[in-house]
Amino acid sequence: MESLIPQKKNNLLSSYYSDILKRRSGDEIMVLANIKRFVDCCAGSGLLRKSLKENDLEVAQFVCRSHRIDLEVETLLPIWHDLFDVENRKSDRNDNKYQKMWCEWVSDTEKFREKYKEAGGECQNTKFRKWRGRQIERCKTELGDTKRITHSVAAIELSSGCSVGCWFCALDAKKFEGYFAYTPENSSMWAECLSVLTEELGPALQTAFCYWATEPSDNPDYVKYIKDFYDVVGLFAQTTTSQPLKNIEWTKEVLKLYNNENAMPCRFSLLNYNELLKVHEIFSPVDLLTVELIQQFKGSMTKKSRAGRLLMNGTRSGYQTLGSDDVGSTIACVSGYLVNMPERRVCLVTPCMADRQMPLGYKIIDECFFKDAGELRDFIRGSIDTYMQEYLSSDDYVRLRQDIEIRIIPDGIELVVTPSNVRIKCSERYGSMLKILSQDGVSVRVFMDKMLEAGKDYFEIMNDLQQFYDMGFLEDLSAVKVN
Numbered sequence: 001m002e003s004l005i006p007q008k009k010n011n012l013l014s015s016y017y018s019d020i021l022k023r024r025s026g027d028e029i030m031v032l033a034n035i036k037r038f039v040d041c042c043a044g045s046g047l048l049r050k051s052l053k054e055n056d057l058e059v060a061q062f063v064c065r066s067h068r069i070d071l072e073v074e075t076l077l078p079i080w081h082d083l084f085d086v087e088n089r090k091s092d093r094n095d096n097k098y099q100k101m102w103c104e105w106v107s108d109t110e111k112f113r114e115k116y117k118e119a120g121g122e123c124q125n126t127k128f129r130k131w132r133g134r135q136i137e138r139c140k141t142e143l144g145d146t147k148r149i150t151h152s153v154a155a156i157e158l159s160s161g162c163s164v165g166c167w168f169c170a171l172d173a174k175k176f177e178g179y180f181a182y183t184p185e186n187s188s189m190w191a192e193c194l195s196v197l198t199e200e201l202g203p204a205l206q207t208a209f210c211y212w213a214t215e216p217s218d219n220p221d222y223v224k225y226i227k228d229f230y231d232v233v234g235l236f237a238q239t240t241t242s243q244p245l246k247n248i249e250w251t252k253e254v255l256k257l258y259n260n261e262n263a264m265p266c267r268f269s270l271l272n273y274n275e276l277l278k279v280h281e282i283f284s285p286v287d288l289l290t291v292e293l294i295q296q297f298k299g300s301m302t303k304k305s306r307a308g309r310l311l312m313n314g315t316r317s318g319y320q321t322l323g324s325d326d327v328g329s330t331i332a333c334v335s336g337y338l339v340n341m342p343e344r345r346v347c348l349v350t351p352c353m354a355d356r357q358m359p360l361g362y363k364i365i366d367e368c369f370f371k372d373a374g375e376l377r378d379f380i381r382g383s384i385d386t387y388m389q390e391y392l393s394s395d396d397y398v399r400l401r402q403d404i405e406i407r408i409i410p411d412g413i414e415l416v417v418t419p420s421n422v423r424i425k426c427s428e429r430y431g432s433m434l435k436i437l438s439q440d441g442v443s444v445r446v447f448m449d450k451m452l453e454a455g456k457d458y459f460e461i462m463n464d465l466q467q468f469y470d471m472g473f474l475e476d477l478s479a480v481k482v483n
């Protein structure tokens, strides 16, 4: 298959990522890979954290040896203090060369995450781009900390359901029902759907990935599909697997593909400490330098998202023991299209705070089943026209989001968002506008009449209302289905 976005090849997100690696010498990569392994061990092993906290270097050395870390624990202590031990943290990171090296690496990878988010904005369709921008702004206030939400423009499932059945699954994946086999018919359908997505979403499709509430390795043809994705989009989309040890040859094949300058970093989700040990036994530190290890087990420092199965089945004390987020949260990271190839289903989705009404942490704005790529295109175009208007028109209904509370404070007005507890200070001049918007939905026409009656300037009000819309402060009064 031929790339549909060849002119963008040099600007690919993955090139930015490979530059992070290319800027470092082989020796630096080796040191960084060992430091990463140490940091992963600290995050996963309560015993290592305890022994370092108590300065028991003998036990710490033993843990490092069993994870094949090729650096002395003593040399790694400044990194431990910096990341995990506030009392002993020193402010000057330049004192220690390993610590400096690690901080620069982390800063580069964090910048990459920002680039990832920006790349999703490279859709040539202004309506889609602005809609996604509004979702990003809304999430910042609705969810609070949204650093990890990339707002990818698409996720494509290549199976129906998931065979793993994690008890905490934030997406509450249904049971595995089968996969999209790489038959001649399916592979041409895949090629046509990728073409449609690329034509409609443009270079923003770089942020897409080929799983959602599915496990990539459940589809034995997964590698063939991501090779096609590479041919069309120009990069290997991110792979996250919770089964890196199920078929080690498969995992090695995937990692080998990703050892390419046009590849996104991979992620392994680990379900118990033995898996961490085993992964460290099988793969070298350098193999895993660009693989994020998400350690989903007791004793690890990863907090589980209180969404999906955990939200629906958990108890308050359970949440505390398991180290979940304090309030509802989300792992959903797509503001765009969720496509399931075997079911031929497509949904327009965007992240939200998981709660009893939206337990999966994302809203389905619209959905349909498609027979072929042409119908997929029709749905995308139709949804952009229906739900993504750039400007409010006089017949639209507007209302302040229901999670936003207005409080009068001595020097103005404060908008308080519950439960994220985000606070936004506003000038008093927004008072009358907020009063109208906080009541039941009102049409823009009626809203304008009321504001003009109160002696406000037409252009100023229109501008303020549009700003509220762009910041995602207004309720999306178009139909939202409960997932």
Ligand code: SF4
Pocket (backbone or CB within 6 Å): 162, 163, 164, 165, 166, 168, 169, 170, 171, 172, 173, 212, 213, 214, 215, 242
């Ligand atoms: S967390 Fe991932 S691997 Fe586990 S059940 Fe959900 S989709 Fe499957």
